[in-house]
Amino acid sequence: MTYVTNSQEDLLVKRSTNAKAAIVITKKVAPKAVDRNRIKRIIKEALRSAKIQKGQLQIIVKRNIASLKSYQVKEKIEKFFNNEK
Secondary structure, rough: EEEEEEEOOOOOEEEEEOOOEEEEOOOOOOOOOOHHHHHHHHHHHHHHHHOOHHHHHHEEEEOOOOOHHHHHHHHHHHHHHHHHO
Protein backbone atom coordinates (compact mmCIF):
# COMPACT_ATOMS: atom_id res chain seq x y z
CA MET A 1 0.00 0.00 0.00
CA THR A 2 1.19 3.51 -0.74
CA TYR A 3 -0.16 6.77 0.56
CA VAL A 4 -0.09 9.90 -1.55
CA THR A 5 -0.97 13.29 -0.07
CA ASN A 6 -0.72 16.84 -1.28
CA SER A 7 0.80 19.72 0.66
CA GLN A 8 -2.59 21.05 1.72
CA GLU A 9 -3.76 17.60 2.82
CA ASP A 10 -7.18 17.91 1.23
CA LEU A 11 -7.12 14.28 0.11
CA LEU A 12 -5.34 11.12 1.16
CA VAL A 13 -5.09 8.50 -1.59
CA LYS A 14 -4.32 4.91 -0.68
CA ARG A 15 -3.44 2.42 -3.42
CA SER A 16 -3.92 -1.26 -2.81
CA THR A 17 -4.15 -4.30 -5.05
CA ASN A 18 -7.19 -5.75 -3.31
CA ALA A 19 -9.11 -2.63 -2.27
CA LYS A 20 -12.40 -1.72 -3.81
CA ALA A 21 -12.96 1.82 -4.96
CA ALA A 22 -13.81 3.85 -1.87
CA ILE A 23 -14.27 7.51 -1.05
CA VAL A 24 -14.36 8.23 2.67
CA ILE A 25 -15.78 11.48 4.05
CA THR A 26 -16.61 11.77 7.74
CA LYS A 27 -19.32 13.94 9.26
CA LYS A 28 -16.60 15.88 11.02
CA VAL A 29 -15.20 16.97 7.64
CA ALA A 30 -18.54 17.73 5.99
CA PRO A 31 -21.48 17.79 8.42
CA LYS A 32 -24.15 18.01 5.71
CA ALA A 33 -24.98 14.92 3.68
CA VAL A 34 -25.48 17.17 0.65
CA ASP A 35 -21.82 18.23 0.84
CA ARG A 36 -20.56 14.67 1.36
CA ASN A 37 -22.53 13.43 -1.65
CA ARG A 38 -21.32 16.34 -3.81
CA ILE A 39 -17.70 15.60 -2.91
CA LYS A 40 -18.18 11.92 -3.79
CA ARG A 41 -19.78 12.79 -7.14
CA ILE A 42 -17.02 15.24 -8.01
CA ILE A 43 -14.25 12.76 -7.13
CA LYS A 44 -15.92 9.90 -9.04
CA GLU A 45 -16.30 12.11 -12.11
CA ALA A 46 -12.67 13.25 -11.85
CA LEU A 47 -11.48 9.63 -11.64
CA ARG A 48 -13.66 8.63 -14.59
CA SER A 49 -12.53 11.48 -16.81
CA ALA A 50 -8.86 10.92 -15.89
CA LYS A 51 -9.31 7.21 -16.79
CA ILE A 52 -7.80 6.03 -13.52
CA GLN A 53 -8.55 2.47 -12.48
CA LYS A 54 -10.71 3.13 -9.46
CA GLY A 55 -10.79 -0.50 -8.34
CA GLN A 56 -7.41 0.03 -6.72
CA LEU A 57 -8.06 3.20 -4.72
CA GLN A 58 -9.24 4.45 -1.39
CA ILE A 59 -9.60 8.22 -1.16
CA ILE A 60 -9.96 9.83 2.26
CA VAL A 61 -11.13 13.43 2.25
CA LYS A 62 -9.41 15.46 4.98
CA ARG A 63 -11.02 18.87 4.35
CA ASN A 64 -14.41 19.97 3.07
CA ILE A 65 -13.85 20.50 -0.66
CA ALA A 66 -17.54 20.83 -1.58
CA SER A 67 -17.01 24.48 -2.48
CA LEU A 68 -14.40 23.61 -5.12
CA LYS A 69 -15.38 23.33 -8.76
CA SER A 70 -15.11 19.94 -10.43
CA TYR A 71 -12.15 20.98 -12.60
CA GLN A 72 -10.21 21.99 -9.47
CA VAL A 73 -10.76 18.58 -7.87
CA LYS A 74 -9.82 16.91 -11.15
CA GLU A 75 -6.54 18.89 -11.20
CA LYS A 76 -5.75 17.77 -7.63
CA ILE A 77 -6.39 14.11 -8.45
CA GLU A 78 -4.41 14.25 -11.68
CA LYS A 79 -1.53 15.89 -9.78
CA PHE A 80 -1.54 12.95 -7.34
CA PHE A 81 -1.20 10.38 -10.07
CA ASN A 82 1.29 12.34 -12.15
CA ASN A 83 3.56 12.64 -9.09
CA GLU A 84 3.17 8.94 -8.37
CA LYS A 85 4.50 7.77 -11.75
